[in-house]
Each structure stands twice: as structure tokens, then as C-alpha cells.
Amino acid sequence: MGIVNNFVQTLRSLGPVRLAALAGVGLALIGFIIYFASRMSSTQMDLLYGDLPPGDAKAIISQLEERNIPYQMGDGGKSILVPTDQVLKLRVQMAELALPTGATVGYELFDSASALGSTQFTQNINLVRALEGELARTIRSIDGIEAARVHLVLPKREPFTREEVQPSASVIVHMRGGRLQPNQVTAIQNLVAGSVPSMKTAQVSIIDERGTLLTRGGEDEGLMLAHTQDEMRKAEERRLAQAIEQLIERSVGPGKVRAEVSAEMDFNRMVTNKETYDPEGQVVRSATNIEEDNNTSDTVDNVSVQQNLPDGQFQQSNAPVSRTTERRTEETINYEITKVTTNEIKEAGKVRRLSVAVMVDGIPSKAADGTVSWQPRTQEEMQKITALVRSAMGYDQGRGDQLEVVNMQFVDLSDMLAGGEEWMFLGFTKPEIMKIAEGLGVAVVAILVILLVVRPLVQRAFENLPSGADQAGVGLLTAEMQGAPQLTGPGGMPLPGSMLGAPDELEDAEELIDIDKVEGRVKASSLRKIGEIVDKHPEEALSIIRNWLYQET
Numbered sequence: 338m339g340i341v342n343n344f345v346q347t348l349r350s351l352g353p354v355r356l357a358a359l360a361g362v363g364l365a366l367i368g369f370i371i372y373f374a375s376r377m378s379s380t381q382m383d384l385l386y387g388d389l390p391p392g393d394a395k396a397i398i399s400q401l402e403e404r405n406i407p408y409q410m411g412d413g414g415k416s417i418l419v420p421t422d423q424v425l426k427l428r429v430q431m432a433e434l435a436l437p438t439g440a441t442v443g444y445e446l447f448d449s450a451s452a453l454g455s456t457q458f459t460q461n462i463n464l465v466r467a468l469e470g471e472l473a474r475t476i477r478s479i480d481g482i483e484a485a486r487v488h489l490v491l492p493k494r495e496p497f498t499r500e501e502v503q504p505s506a507s508v509i510v511h512m513r514g515g516r517l518q519p520n521q522v523t524a525i526q527n528l529v530a531g532s533v534p535s536m537k538t539a540q541v542s543i544i545d546e547r548g549t550l551l552t553r554g555g556e557d558e559g560l561m562l563a564h565t566q567d568e569m570r571k572a573e574e575r576r577l578a579q580a581i582e583q584l585i586e587r588s589v590g591p592g593k594v595r596a597e598v599s600a601e602m603d604f605n606r607m608v609t610n611k612e613t614y615d616p617e618g619q620v621v622r623s624a625t626n627i628e629e630d631n632n633t634s635d636t637v638d639n640v641s642v643q644q645n646l647p648d649g650q651f652q653q654s655n656a657p658v659s660r661t662t663e664r665r666t667e668e669t670i671n672y673e674i675t676k677v678t679t680n681e682i683k684e685a686g687k688v689r690r691l692s693v694a695v696m697v698d699g700i701p702s703k704a705a706d707g708t709v710s711w712q713p714r715t716q717e718e719m720q721k722i723t724a725l726v727r728s729a730m731g732y733d734q735g736r737g738d739q740l741e742v743v744n745m746q747f748v749d750l751s752d753m754l755a756g757g758e759e760w761m762f763l764g765f766t767k768p769e770i771m772k773i774a775e776g777l778g779v780a781v782v783a784i785l786v787i788l789l790v791v792r793p794l795v796q797r798a799f800e801n802l803p804s805g806a807d808q809a810g811v812g813l814l815t816a817e818m819q820g821a822p823q824l825t826g827p828g829g830m831p832l833p834g835s836m837l838g839a840p841d842e843l844e845d846a847e848e849l850i851d852i853d854k855v856e857g858r859v860k861a862s863s864l865r866k867i868g869e870i871v872d873k874h875p876e877e878a879l880s881i882i883r884n885w886l887y888q889e890t
Contacts, residue, residue, distance in 0.1 A: 366787070369783055381420065381421045381768065381772070382409055382418040382419065382420060382421065383418060383419065383420070383421040383424050384416060384417075384418055384424075385397070385408075385417045385418060385419045385424055385427055385428065385431075386416070386417055386431075386437055387412065387415060387416040387417075388412075388415050388416070388483070389414075389415050389416070389417065389437055390437070391414070392438075393436060393437035393438055394410075394414055394415065394417065396434075396436055396437075397417055397431060397436055397437065398410075398417065400430075400431065400434065400436070401417075401419065401427075406419060406420070406423060406427070407419070407420065421768075438470075465489055465491060468489060468532070468533070469486075469487045469488065469489055470487075471532075472487040472489075472508075472528070472529060472532055473485045473486055473487045475528065476508065476510065476525060476528070479521060479524075479525075481512055481513055481515050481517070481521075482510050482511070482512060482513065482517075483511045483512060483513040484510070484511040485508065485509070485510045485511070486508070486509050487506060487507070487508050487529065488506065488507045488508075489504065489505075489506050489533060490504060490505045490506070491504050491533070492504060501535075503535065503536070503537065503540055504533055504534075504535060504536045504540065505536070505540040505541070505542075506529045506530075506533065506536065506540065506541045506542070507541075507542045507543075507544075508525060508529060508541065508542070508543045508544075509543075509544050509545070509546070510525075510543065510544075510545055510546070511545070511546040512545060512546065516545065517543075517545065517551060519565075519567065519568060520568065522543055522551045522552050523538075523565075525541075525543055526538040526541045526543065526552060529541045566602075566604050566685075569602070569604075569685075569686050570600055570602050573598075573600050573602065573686070573688070574598040574599065574600050575598075577596075577598040577600070577691070577693070577729075577730055578596040578597060578598045580729050580730075581594075581596040581598075581693070581695060581726055581729045581730060582594050582595070582596050584725055584726075584729050585695070585697065585722060585725060585726070588722070588725075589697060589698065589722075592698075592747075593697065593698040593747070594695065594696070594697050594698070595695070595696045596693065596694070596695045596696075596726075597693070597694045597695075598691065598692070598693050598730070599691070599692040599693075600688055600690070600691055600692075601688070601689040601690040601691075602686055602687060602688055602689060603685070603686075603687040603688075603689050604685040604686060605683075605685060606682075606683065606684055606685045607681075607682070607683040608680070608681070608682050608683075609679070609680070609681040609682075609683075610678070610679070610680050610681075611677075611678070611679040611680075611681070612676055612677065612678045612679075613676065613677040613678075613679070614674055614675065614676050614677075615674065615675040615676075615677070616674065618674070618675030619672045619673070619674060619675075620672065620673045620674075620675070621670060621671070621672055621673075622671045622672060622673040623669075623670075623671040624668070624669065624670045624671070625667075625668065625669035625670075626666075626667070626668045626669075627665070627666070627667035627668070627669075628664075628665070628666045628667075629663070629664065629665040629666075630662075630663070630664050631661075631662070631663035631664070631665075632660070632661070632662045632663075633660070633661040633662075633663075688736075689736060690736055690737050690738060691730055691731075691732075691733075691736075691738045691739070692738070692739045692740075693726065693730050693738075693739070693740050693741070694741045694743075695722075695726055695740075695741070695742045695743070696743050696744075696745050696747075697714065697719070697722060697742065697743070697744050697745075698744075698745070698746065698747040699711045699712055699713045699714055699744060699745075699746055700712045700713075700714060711746045713744050714744050719742060719744055722742055723740070723742045726740060726742055727740060
């Protein structure tokens with residue numbers, strides 16, 4: 338009972354203000370302990386989906402609530418976190434429900450639509466919407482693309498028209514911290530064009546989230562081929578680099594050589610038609626020979642009356658005869674001259690100049706103590722490697738090719754590349770260590786709060802309580818003044834009651850001070866009282882001190 342009475346008396350002496358302060362500190366400690374315990378025992382949450390549209394977030398939350406799975410929302414409602422051990426299973430289950438949809442609809446649009454109450458116009462619009470949604474989903478599956486949207490223009494052929502309007506498409510892509518490569522742009526064009534009947538790749542326009550036009554719809558196919566020149570150059574560079582590395586690795590070992598090729602190429606296409614005639618190479622194509630012989634003889638008669646007589650009464654006389662002989666020879670020969678017709682076509686992609694840099698690793702040597710050192714290759718070996726590289730690249734000094742083969746030490750990346758396993762420390766994974774560090778940090782803060790805030794408040798509350806030591810240190814009570822401290826010397830001589838103040842003056846505010854860390858604490862109010870007594874009765878105080886000094890000696 339004595340202990341209980343002392344405790345009750347102590348609480349009464351504290352007063353209502355101090356009791357309220359102690360109660361607040363106690364409640365704060367209890368709340369902190371509950372928070373710390375719940376924090377350490379709470380389920381680890383991990384990201385299920387991020388950057389969700391409001392519609393997808395609502396649908397996923399509905400499914401989680403139906404399954405009674407705890408979840409948390411973050412990033413303004415765009416991210417959903419679930420227990421770590423259920424992330425993979427929930428993703429499979431959401432994929433079975435076609436979630437998230439990415440705020441686009443596909444062919445599932447026809448699953449809920451009724452064909453009885455819809456018109457042909459509605460069916461056509463839904464078909465376009467479904468096709469756009471399916472294309473957008475497929476494009477989003479490409480690495481590096483965060484979101485995509487497709488717009489299709491499928492014109493309907495009007496009656497009594499001969500010209501058919503070609504369909505077209507526009508695609509906008511949102512990248513995830515990068516840009517589309519030219520081959521990816523071409524792949525998207527072919528994907529969209531192959532999904533829509535009668536659409537050509539030239540009718541597909543693609544832009545990114547910055548508004549940059551990646552490909553222009555309606556371009557001529559010849560102009561589109563110009564976009565592949567850079568790919569042709571890079572492909573030629575990769576081919577030569579791989580050929581050089583594969584050749585040298587057979588001698589120095591895998592991973593001991595690296596080659597970089599820079600090519601300057603001519604993409605002009607040339608067509609040359611040439612005809613060559615050889616005068617010495619004559620060939621008879623045709624020959625014609627004509628010979629004519631003509632012989633004529635005429636009699637020379639004198640003109641007389643007998644020649645005009647009828648019935649053949651004319652008699653030919655022995656008159657002289659005139660003879661004519663003609664001969665004509667004609668020969669025609671046609672020759673064919675040898676002609677060579679050459680049609681020469683130089684396709685685009687001719688190499689103008691090559692610059693090749695090859696780096697070869699040295700030879701590792703192991704010492705007796707197990708240490709591995711690097712040794713450079715000999716000059717003769719480097720000359721042989723250089724000759725092999727010249728042959729592999731097709732070195733041509735006439736076009737200004739450059740070649741550099743250098744022997745340098747390679748950095749060992751085996752440790753960096755072997756980091757496929759999860760990092761662990763003393764059997765704890767990184768998330769577990771972060772959780773433990775978080776708990777330790779909170780505990781350290783709590784200890785500092787207790788030591789620097791709570792402890793001084795409690796000490797200050799209990800320091801003002803009266804104790805037996807304090808009463809003994811003040812002095813003895815006289816028979817005349819009960820409860821008033823008196824100043825006594827070593828001999829036990831009390832001070833007169835007139836030297837002490839009234840008992841009500843002892844109820845002043847008390848402040849505690851520490852004098853050079855001596856034993857015990859002296860009340861500042863008592864010191865002030867002693868000073869006032871000495872000032873009022875200097876002679877009596879001096880005599881008391883003299884008595885103390887004489888008794889000590």
C-alpha cells in the first residue's frame with residue numbers, strides 16, 4: 338500500500354499540465370510502436386500495371402475487389418500495386434480478360450453489339466474502330482513503343498465511277514524514352530498496309546509524340562527507296578566488320594578482336610549503252626554477179642523501087658552486112674562490219690572508300706603465383722594479322738582506303754556480364770534489405786526522439802518533486818518554525834528565526850542549476866534566500882562561517 342500511496346501522491350504532485358504531457362508522450366510512443374510493428378509486418382507490394390487510362394484502372398480494380406485481393410493506387414490513380422507474390426498470376430488473369438486495353442477496342446466490340454438493331458452504317462464504323470484498335474495494340478507490342486493510335490480512311494467506291502480512291506492511314510506513336518529506328522518505321526508501314534485491303538505502304542503516314550514526321554504518306558516509291566541508303570551503308574559496314582572478326586578470331590581466339598568499318602558509298606545508278614565497230618572484221622553478207630552477151634548483124638541495102646514491089650518480087654542482092662557484139666559484166670558484194678553493242682548498268686551502292694580500325698587483344702600469361710599479366714603480341718604476328726585484314730576488306734589503295742590495326746589490352750567484362758542472378762547479401766535480397774534498412778531508420782529516429790525529447794521532459798517533471806535528500810540538505814527545523822529550512826553549521830547551531838524568510842516565500846518558482854557537476858542539485862531559490870540572509874545579517878553570517886572554519890581546523 339505504501340508504494341501505491343507514494344505513486345498516487347507523486348501523480349498528485351505533478352499537476353494536471355504535467356500529467357497531460359506525460360499522457361501525450363505515452364500515447365505517441367504507443368502509436369509509434371503500433372505503426373512500426375504494422376510496417377514491418379505489412380505485405381510487400383509491387384507494381385501490377387502503370388500509366389493506366391482511367392477506364393482500364395477502373396476495370397482492373399473491379400476485378401481485384403471481386404477476388405478480395407488487397408491493392409494500392411499511386412501516381413494519381415495511374416498505377417496499381419498488389420502483393421508481390423500475386424503479380425505474375427494477376428497479370429495472366431487480366432490478360433485472359435483482355436485487360437488493360439490501352440483505351441482502345443478491338444474485335445471484342447462485336448461481342449457485345451447486337452446485329453439486330455444496328456444499321457449498315459453502324460456496322461461499317463464499328464469495323465473501322467475495331468481494325469484501328471487491333472492495329473494499335475499490335476504496334477504497341479513493338480519494343481520501345483509505349484502507346485500508339487491509328488486512323489484509317491477507307492473510302493467507299495461510288496457508283497458509276499471508274500477511278501478508285503486508294504485507302505490511307507495515319508499512325509502516331511509515343512516512345513518510351515527513345516526514337517523509332519528506320520527499319521521499325523518501315524515495319525510499321527508494311528504492317529498497316531498489309532492489314533488493310535488495297536492499301537500501299539506509300540499511303541501510310543507515321544509521326545511521333547514530338548510531332549516529327551517519320552514517313553510521309555503519298556510519297557513515290559522511288560523516293561522511299563532513298564530512305565534505305567543509310568541502312569544499306571550500315572549493312573555493308575556490319576558485313577565487313579563481321580567478316581574481319583570471324584577471320585581473325587580463328588587465330589587469336591573468340592572475343593579477342595574488334596573491328597569497326599566506315600564506308601563511303603555511291604548510290605547513283607548508271608546505265609551505259611555502247612556500240613563498237615571493227616573495220617578489220619569484215620564479213621561478206623551477199624554477192625551478185627551479172628553477165629550479158631549481145632550479138633547483132635544488119636545488111637546494108639540500097640534504097641530502090643524493087644524494095645517496094647509487092648508479093649516478094651524483091652530479090653536480095655549481095656550487099657554488105659553490118660555486125661555488132663556487146664558484153665556486160667556486173668558484180669555486187671555486200672560486206673557486214675563487226676559491231677559490238679554493250680549495255681552496262683551500275684547499280685547503286687558502290688563502295689567509294691573504306692576506313693577500317695581493328696583492335697586486337699594481347700596474350701594473357703599466368704605467373705607462378707597465379708597472377709595473370711598481359712603481354713603484347715609480336716610485331717611479326719601483327720603484320721600477318723594486318724595482311725589478313727587487307728584481304729578480307731578488299732583493300733584498294735587507289736580509292737584511298739585506310740587501315741589501322743592496333744594491339745591493345747581488352748577490359749575483362751566477365752564479372753559485369755555474369756550479373757544475371759539476383760543480388761543478395763547474407764542471404765537477403767535487395768528488397769528485403771531495403772525494408773530492414775527502413776525499419777532500422779525508423780527505430781533510430783524513435784530512439785533519438787525518446788532520448789532528446791521525451792527523457793528531458795520526464796526528468797524536468799520529476800525533478801521538482803520534494804525528496805528526503807532535498808529536505809536534509811536545506812537544514813533543520815526549529816521548534817518555532819515548522820517546515821522552514823534553517824541554515825546550520827557543522828556544530829548543529831541553527832540560525833535565528835529572524836534571519837530566515839517567511840514560509841510562504843519558499844513557494845517561489847524553483848529553477849534547477851548544475852554547479853560544475855557536483856554531487857546533488859541545489860535549488861536556485863534556496864541560494865537566493867541565503868544571499869538575502871547574508872545581506873541582511875552580515876555580522877551573524879560572518880560569525881557562523883568563522884565557527885565552521887575553526888571547527889574544521
